Amino acid sequence: MFDTFTLVVLAVAGLVGVILAYAATRPDTFSFQRMKHIAAPAERVYPLIANLQAMNTWNPFVQADPAIKVTYSGPESGTGAAHTWRGNSRVGEGRISVIDAVAPGRIVMRLEMVKPMKADNTVQFTLAASGTGTNVSWMMSGRQPFMAKLMTVFIDCDKMVGAQFEKGLDDLKSIAER
Numbered sequence: 222m223f224d225t226f227t228l229v230v231l232a233v234a235g236l237v238g239v240i241l242a243y244a245a246t247r248p249d250t251f252s253f254q255r256m257k258h259i260a261a262p263a264e265r266v267y268p269l270i271a272n273l274q275a276m277n278t279w280n281p282f283v284q285a286d287p288a289i290k291v292t293y294s295g296p297e298s299g300t301g302a303a304h305t306w307r308g309n310s311r312v313g314e315g316r317i318s319v320i321d322a323v324a325p326g327r328i329v330m331r332l333e334m335v336k337p338m339k340a341d342n343t344v345q346f347t348l349a350a351s352g353t354g355t356n357v358s359w360m361m362s363g364r365q366p367f368m369a370k371l372m373t374v375f376i377d378c379d380k381m382v383g384a385q386f387e388k389g390l391d392d393l394k395s396i397a398e399r
Contacts, residue, residue: 240374247370252362253382257390261397263325263348263355269397270346271319271328272298279392281385285311299324313337317344332361338368357393359386 223231259266269275274293277283283291286308295301295318303318313336321329326348334340342363349356361382365373372378 244371251365254360255386256358259394260354267325281389
């Protein structure tokens with residue numbers, strides 16, 4: 222009835238259909254978060270995040286390209302501070318801006334990615350006093366369009382982004398505790 226080639230094509234089409242259907246069931250939003258205790262007061266840690274030039278001394282997403290082109294704009298620190306970047310395929314191209322800053326406890330940023338794929342996400346740092354130090358939380362959240370849902374079928378994005386957050390928080394800790 223069907224030759225081998227037709228059966229293979231039908232099987233592959235069926236598998237692709239199942240994968241696409243499964244991807245469609247994935248959540249419409251995502252959220253990744255990591256935390257680190259830093260043995261320094263929030264007043265010392267806060268400027269290392271709210272000032273984007275200081276942040277880029279420990280930010281693993283910028284450090285991934287030694288030849289990255291970064292342009293700063295707005296105030297030096299806090300609400301309105303921003304930078305655009307253009308880098309290699311590992312860092313892509315985009316803009317990040319501080320949209321809310323409440324010293325010394327919270328910095329909220331808007332991350333607008335252009336490459337490798339368009340995205341408009343929220344990044345939030347929360348600093349909470351804990352004993353003689355500060356618990357720092359780094360979170361990113363946003364919409365998850367269908368192509369991102371499909372990607373999550375094959376890639377553990379929480380693990381991938383979370384590893385970068387952990388590296389960044391380790392570097393932030395090292396600088397803040399000096």
